[in-house]
Amino acid sequence: MTDNAVEVNFDGLVGPTHNFAGLSPGNVASQRHAQQASHPKAAALQGIDKMRLLLRLGLTQGVLPPHERPSPIGLAALGFPRDTETAAALRSLADARPWLLSAVMSSSAMWAANAATVSPSADTGDARVHFTPANLISTLHRSFEGPATARVLRRIFADDRHFVVHDPLPSHESFADEGAANHGRFAAEHGQPGMHLFVYGRDNEIVVPPGAFPRRQTLLASQTIAASHGLDPDRTVFVQQASAAIDAGAFHNDVVSVTNGRALFFHQHAFEESIADQLAAVDGLQLIEVPGEQLSLDDAVSSYLFNSQLVTLPDASVVLIAPSDVLELESTREYLASKPGGIDAVHTVSIRESMSNGGGPACLRLRVVLTPSERSALGARVLVDEPMLDQLAAWVERHYRDELRPADLADPQLVDEVRTALDELTQLLALGDLYDFQQ
Ligand code: SUG
Numbered sequence: 001m002t003d004n005a006v007e008v009n010f011d012g013l014v015g016p017t018h019n020f021a022g023l024s025p026g027n028v029a030s031q032r033h034a035q036q037a038s039h040p041k042a043a044a045l046q047g048i049d050k051m052r053l054l055l056r057l058g059l060t061q062g063v064l065p066p067h068e069r070p071s072p073i074g075l076a077a078l079g080f081p082r083d084t085e086t087a088a089a090l091r092s093l094a095d096a097r098p099w100l101l102s103a104v105m106s107s108s109a110m111w112a113a114n115a116a117t118v119s120p121s122a123d124t125g126d127a128r129v130h131f132t133p134a135n136l137i138s139t140l141h142r143s144f145e146g147p148a149t150a151r152v153l154r155r156i157f158a159d160d161r162h163f164v165v166h167d168p169l170p171s172h173e174s175f176a177d178e179g180a181a182n183h184g185r186f187a188a189e190h191g192q193p194g195m196h197l198f199v200y201g202r203d204n205e206i207v208v209p210p211g212a213f214p215r216r217q218t219l220l221a222s223q224t225i226a227a228s229h230g231l232d233p234d235r236t237v238f239v240q241q242a243s244a245a246i247d248a249g250a251f252h253n254d255v256v257s258v259t260n261g262r263a264l265f266f267h268q269h270a271f272e273e274s275i276a277d278q279l280a281a282v283d284g285l286q287l288i289e290v291p292g293e294q295l296s297l298d299d300a301v302s303s304y305l306f307n308s309q310l311v312t313l314p315d316a317s318v319v320l321i322a323p324s325d326v327l328e329l330e331s332t333r334e335y336l337a338s339k340p341g342g343i344d345a346v347h348t349v350s351i352r353e354s355m356s357n358g359g360g361p362a363c364l365r366l367r368v369v370l371t372p373s374e375r376s377a378l379g380a381r382v383l384v385d386e387p388m389l390d391q392l393a394a395w396v397e398r399h400y401r402d403e404l405r406p407a408d409l410a411d412p413q414l415v416d417e418v419r420t421a422l423d424e425l426t427q428l429l430a431l432g433d434l435y436d437f438q439q
Contacts, residue, residue, distance in 0.1 A: 004372050005120065005191025008060045008383065009309065009365040011051050012112035013392070013425075014044040015066030016400050016418050019409060020357060021102030023141045026213030027358040028249040028301065036356075040107070041400035043353030047110070047364060048393050050349045051384060053321065057347075058314040060375075062382050063392070064156075064366065065425055067109040067148045068435040069418050074104035074144040087412035094410035103141035105409045111359045112366040113181040113254055114142070115149045117225050120185075120369035121162070122193050125230020128164050129374060131157060132225045134179030135168040138216040143171070155431055158379035166228055169221055174204070177221035180366055181252035182241075184259030186282045190369045195282045196236045197264075198222035199253040199271070201246055213247050237279060240272040248297040254362050256300055260310035260318065261286075263342055267300045268292045288342040295331045303332040307360030310343070317344040323360045324348040381430040391428060395421070 022034020055061045070090060076082065078100060080089045093101040109115070119130045133149040136142035146168035157163035169175040182201075187194035200222050201215030202208055208215055219238055226236045241253045245267070250256045257266035263286040266275065279285050290305075300306060308322040320343050326332040327348060336346050349361055375383065384392070399421035401414075408414060419437050426434050433439060 005122065005189070005369050006060045007190045007311075008062045008368050008370055008375070009054060010062035010064050010112055010368055010382070011047060011365045012064045012110035012115065013066050014040065014047045014110045014354065015069060015107035016040050016421050017069045017105045017404065017409065017414065018043045018107040018110070018353065019102060019105065019404050019406065021099065021106060021141075021406070023099070023102060023106060024139050024251065024358060026246070026249065026251040029356055029358040033356040035406050037403050037405045039353055039402060040404055041396055041402050044396040044400055045393060046351045046353055048389055048396065050321070050351060050361060050364065052386070052389050053347060053349060054309075054311070055384065055386065055389070057311070057319065059311060061384050062368070063384050063429070064112050064115065064152060064382070065429060065431060065434065066107060066422065067145060068422060068437060069107070070104040070415070071144040071148070072436040073147055077144070078104070086415050090410040090412070090415070098406065101409050102406065104144070106141040108142050109145050109149065110354065111363040113363045114179040114252070115145070115366050116153060116179050117177070117183050118180060118366065118368050119196070119229040119231060120190070120194065121371065121374065122187070122191055122369070123196070123231055123235070126164075128162055129157065129368065129370065130164045130166065130229040132166045132177070132228065133168045134177045135171055135175065136178060137171050137173065137176050138178070138214050152434065155434055156378055156380045156382055159377040162374045162377045169224060174218060175221045175224065176216055176218050177225070178216045178252055181254045181363065182217040182222070184257070184264070186259060186262050186285065188262060188284065191371060193235065196226065196231055197259060197279070198226060198236065198238045199241050200238060201241050206240070212243070213249070213251065215246060216251060217253075237281070239275065239278050242269050242272045245270050245297055249301040250297070251358070252363075254307055255304065256297070256306050258306055258308060258310050258362055261312055263288055263310065263318070265306060265310055265342070266290070267295065267297065267306060269297055270306075286342055288340060290335060295335055299329055299331045303329045304355065304360035305332045305335070307362045309361045309365065318342060319344060320346045321361050322346055322348050323355055324350045325355060381428075395424060395428060399424070
């Protein structure tokens with residue numbers, strides 16, 4: 001047992017190129033908002049407000065920087081030699097295939113739940129915190145994130161006495177991996193040994209019907225991560241997500257369930273088989289199940305009720321940080337008004353810009369359990385307090401545009417703005433020269 005370990009929520013900062021490009025089949029919000037104008041400044045400030053709420057509730061909050069845009073990995077993969085002038089590359093993509101332009105400009109790294117799968121040191125074979133950056137190969141724009149995420153995590157979690165950052169899994173569909181969005185953990189206290197829940201959408205035996213939404217997580221990917229982190233096989237459970245949930249638009253399992261402490265808050269139709277049976281080995285398991293007749297899968301997906309953050313405050317009360325959309329639907333409003341057992345209070349946050357691309361409160365954060373010595377071994381100034389959030393908000397106000405339209409993505413001026421902003425951010429967060437344009 002490790003005393004005083006806390007769960008740090010590392011939120012992805014929304015990047016200055018946040019836009020709506022419809023790049024994610026099976027993600028109904030992304031499809032619905034394709035090609036609409038986005039609001040990067042509002043988006044980033046909404047994310048910062050959410051972090052401020054968690055901080056004020058007494059939780060430990062961290063931040064992860066946006067990735068460089070256009071993505072140097074993406075441009076290289078699309079055939080542009082390193083010395084191509086960036087403006088020329090963007091113009092050529094805009095003329096030939098605009099969707100590739102949006103792919104290299106996407107701000108999708110903001111959804112930090114997809115950055116990596118993380119195992120706390122209390123559970124791993126070598127008592128270090130293990131990270132596997134997700135390869136995100138199911139969508140082109142997100143497939144550029146894996147190596148960039150590895151670089152960010154290796155900068156922050158550089159101290160190899162405490163941390164191991166693995167390479168992303170092989171870029172092959174058998175290893176399709178979407179990170180912590182399909183992973184949960186049960187533990188009485190964060191620092192105590194936990195039970196790991198890995199949720200997959202397909203393995204090689206599951207036949208995916210033609211026309212069905214993509215199954216983004218494979219069993220093989222989850223098993224490989226569990227093994228490489230040195231997790232105890234007796235404390236690891238692999239569960240299949242319900243096909244019906246994926247086909248209703250739950251492209252990640254965190255759209256239909258969330259864990260905290262020894263609790264699982266979930267939709268009745270989230271899993272293919274009885275979750276109570278599959279989690280029988282979890283000591284003191286607390287199931288908070290929402291029946292399908294009270295809340296349809298469609299309403300679960302449109303409200304993102306289960307993409308809330310379920311967190312335990314220092315006074316031991318359990319709070320649900322839900323998207324304000326739950327107040328707009330009658331079914332979710334009534335469910336929450338019934339004061340479900342296991343949830344002491346509900347706070348709502350307005351993160352409309354992220355929600356319009358299918359990213360709720362839980363998508364925006366990566367949970368990392370850290371002991372005091374692990375926290376003091378961090379390699380950058382990424383744990384935030386209120387003054388730091390004020391500085392980040394002022395930084396957003398200085399550099400982000402109010403509005404971005406699809407055609408603006410090829411604007412060379414935007415590239416300059418992004419570089420100026422990110423350069424300043426690396427100084428603010430003491431990240432060093434992190435980005436390619438800084439080399
Ligand atoms: O991978 N949307 C993201 C949303 C990720 C949400 N994360 C979790 N559920 N954990 C995705 O589908 C849309 C980008 C666009 O269409 O412009 C996008 O990538």
